[in-house]
Amino acid sequence: MNGTQTILEIDGISKRFHGRGNQESFLVLEDVDIEVKRGKITALIGANGAGKTTLFNVISGFSRPDSGSIMFYDERVNTHNLVSMSPHQIAGLGIGRLFQNLSVFKNMSLIENVLIGSGEKDGEFPFASLLKKSVGVAEQHKVRMAEDIIGKVLGETCTETGLDPGEHQKERWSQKFRFLQPLDRFVSRYERYGDIFDTPLSKIIKNDVFFRDASDFSFGQQRLISLACLFMGDHALLLLDEPTAGVNPQIVEKILTVIRQMVDESGISVFMIEHNMDAVLKIADHCYFMDDGTVTHFGSPADVLGNPKVRREYLGI
Ligand SMILES: Nc1ncnc2c1ncn2[C@@H]1O[C@H](COP(=O)(O)OP(=O)(O)O)[C@@H](O)[C@H]1O
Ligand SMILES: [Mg+2]
Missing domain, CATH: 3.40.50.300 (P-loop containing nucleotide triphosphate hydrolases)
Incomplete structure (x- = not known):
């Protein structure tokens, strides 16, 4: 061929498929x-x-x-x-797959969900780059790429649906991760991205949208997040x-x-x-x-x- x-x-x-008990087996694909x-x-x-x-x-x-x-x-x-x-x-x-049912990590932010899509291929543990304290060139590249993909995939759906960041978004994040602070490496895991999110796109979609929990987005937007995650992978x-x-x-x-x-x-x-x-x-x-x-x-x-x-x-x- x-x-x-x-x-x-x-x-x-x-x-x-072999039926259970006295169910008959059947050919599901022929x-x-x-x-x-x-x-x-x-x-x-x-x-x-x-x-x-x-x-x-x-x-x-x-x-x-x-x-x-x-x-x-x-x-x-x-x-x-x-x-x-x-x-x-x-x-x-x-070979990537979008499952029939939703497959976003609801308690993780938009940016984390999308960044996970880039981990797999080089054998790197997907969360590893998020846990590191300093942001290397490779991670900066990944974040920029994620930002670009989020802009393309979700861009106007965020502004159209009025998904604007809450006033106390950063406050909320620091509260949320306070219990992790003794671990040190988790501290300011978001702040360190501050200067990276300074592209024209960031000005259109406010940065904080990236740090919203995936569950804050509509069902359709979550579908788009899953797609963005797939597009991050090679x-x-x-x-x-x-x-x-x-x-x-x-x-x-x-x-x-x-x-x-x-x-x-x-x-x-x-x-x-x-x-x-x-x-x-x-x-x-x-x-x-x-x-x-x-x-x-x-x-x-x-x-x-x-x-x-x-x-x-x-x-x-
Ligand atoms: N793990 C399984 N064991 C037994 N039967 C299954 C299993 N998964 C799916 N089926 C049955 O196989 C058939 C095909 O299912 P599925 O592939 O999900 O169909 P589709 O995606 O086209 O709707 C259905 O009759 C379904 O009930
Ligand atoms: Mg199906």
């Missing part, structure tokens, strides 16, 4: 073939329970298939069969499980724009499960329809969504 245009080649993947093209957005659609998330679990190494192979072609076109690799090894190849392929689910229409637009922008600017490849058909039509380059564990249709989003059988079985029209 042509590894220069294909980044992920799923070939003959089958997976059986002979699934999918190709994800490099630098493109590939959508996976299908009814609830079709097996989409299970397929993502198999790709990320959380679940072992009973048969088939999943070839990942890295940028040097080396081939890796993900089926025999651990989740950690798979992540190390630059990823080649992103697996996004329903990135727009449960999000208000304005933020849906923002999420789609941000994903498209990342693909166009950095050449990242995206494989996304999506329920919102307008979203699929708007941003996907290729589309696969899965019915009961089997891929039954694929092609351009317009072709797949226009197919009478897909419309009948999935859209109910």
